[in-house]
Amino acid sequence: MARTLIVAEIQNGALREATLELVALARKLGGELVSLVIGSEVSGQAETLAKQGGGKVLLADSPKLANYNSDGWADAIQRAVSAEAPDLVLISNTPSGWDVAPKVAAALDAGIITDVFDIENEGDELAFTRRLFNGKFNGRFRITGSPRIATIQPGATAAYEGSDGGSVEPLEIDSAPPRSEFLEIRMAEAGGHDLSKAEIIVSGGRGLAKPENFDAVLKPLVDALGAQMGASRPVVDAGWLPHEYQVGSSGQLVQPKLYVAVGISGAIQHLVGMKSSNYILAINKDPDAPIFEIADLGVVQDLFEFVPKLAAKVKSAKGG
Amino acid sequence: MKILVCVKQVPHKDARLEISSDETWIQDESIKFEINAYDTYALEEALRIKDAGEAEVVILSIGPDRAIQALRTALGMGADRAILVWDDALAGTDSLGIAKALAAVAKAEQPDLILTGLMADDTNYSLTPPMLAELTQLPHVTAVVKETQQNGDIVAERELEGGALEVVKLPRPCLLSIQTGMNDVRYASLKGIMQAKKKPLETKSLADLGLQASDVAPKVTLEKIFLPPRGKGAEIVEGSIDEIATQVVTKIKELGLL
């Protein structure tokens, strides 16, 4: 790669880990690294990135960039692209990354691939790999033209740990205010079902098929194990269980001693929430379900036949 | 008010997916299709705005003939008319090509609001909504979980990570991409399905939109689709259901949890 531009992200005043993951990926691909830091009064973070990531750091610093907005971010990224003519632009696949990256690609008439977890150098070409069908398959992609844009799945690469020393340069931006107005960031109501301290969690997914089955099929296993019940997002979206049962990137992050995933396919957004569990048991009728990649123990069975059997055996093992 | 809702027809969630023989997509000749789940929430939101006042809800989809089924379902749920765009040149295009075709229709329709799903359940790209906004010069916001109309503006809540919500105000016209769970999606009633047969459903080619095949030539190609490498993977317990359950119980005992 001749030159890669990475777009940094600041969260709660500090550079996100995902930004240093972009640095690592850009370094792996080789060539020159240019970073872009966007925000208001963020020169400190830009200095930190220059020190840690090395290379040139462009700083787009303005009060209008105090909160994320797609107009301001897209303008800064497009200006950085025209100033530096990178061959590759890397942006983290976060709520702001997935909001702005496609807009930039359309404005530049450039090829883009989202939620990439690996990029490989193949001579002059780059091969991008990402998941498809919620993790059931992987796809390998190519982009023609320049720049090539990719959003990168947070956590897919180890963060860069070097300390190279670089320089910060200001980037001039458009002074026009964004068309959207930021009002506030607030937390969704938490609810009383706290899964963060549970020793055992039994979560049900769309495979349970009907709301009644959570009581009829899942609950006996939950009770037999003395566990807490969790769920995947579609279960909550359909109103079968309240939001506070949801495990995943937009639900709770859990790490019990035992996590039992029942009828859950294992989409990345669910895995993010439970993959640090000490031990994972997956029950799914599809032997290719991605949940089996991260589970310790797998049962390839129809849950409606297997779960009642398991609940009964657990109960008798407890002598109850 | 005119609301344009973009929908994609995708393989049914319960379809058995197999990789096609040329390994560049899935075998999709004999599987069932449905409206992308994310898009159903966008459609429902449009219908709620319509129910609450005056609005025309126009459905726009790009896809082969089979996508007519998805449009009929949307009309049956209460949308007013539908537009299907197809052309052989669109079969191999990328998200930007799709966005260009959508934008050509949006420019002709001049809606006050465009609603889409956050992503498609097959590709999971999440690309066309912000692209369409850019190509039509509209402000946008993605992953919206709540929306209220306020004197010609829209106040939208977008989902961030870890339970955080960002509240933003956008002027109309604008584009919102909708996250799942925003509302309770209605079913098409029998009466609705009967009425849908009489509602207008237009089909358009690229030429009808003033576009040529070269306008939608892809920059991105999916070279190969494959099953993820197994890696470490789970130890799969084999045997009869009874034997499997016994082994699982033994394992849970070993963990000291029984």
Ligand SMILES: Cc1cc2nc3c(=O)[nH]c(=O)nc-3n(C[C@H](O)[C@H](O)[C@H](O)COP(=O)(O)OP(=O)(O)OC[C@H]3O[C@@H](n4cnc5c(N)ncnc54)[C@H](O)[C@@H]3O)c2cc1C
């Ligand atoms: C921004 C964003 C945030 C998200 N946040 C979250 C989140 O926090 N948490 C979350 O869970 N998801 C989240 N998602 C959604 C995620 O992408 C998936 O859609 C979701 O996790 C799928 O849930 P599922 O596994 O229950 O359903 P599916 O993917 O439909 O899987 C159902 C599984 O059940 C199996 N099954 C069906 N019937 C049976 C049976 N009889 N016996 C055994 N197995 C059976 C099937 O083989 C399948 O593997 C998010 C998505 C986005 C875009």
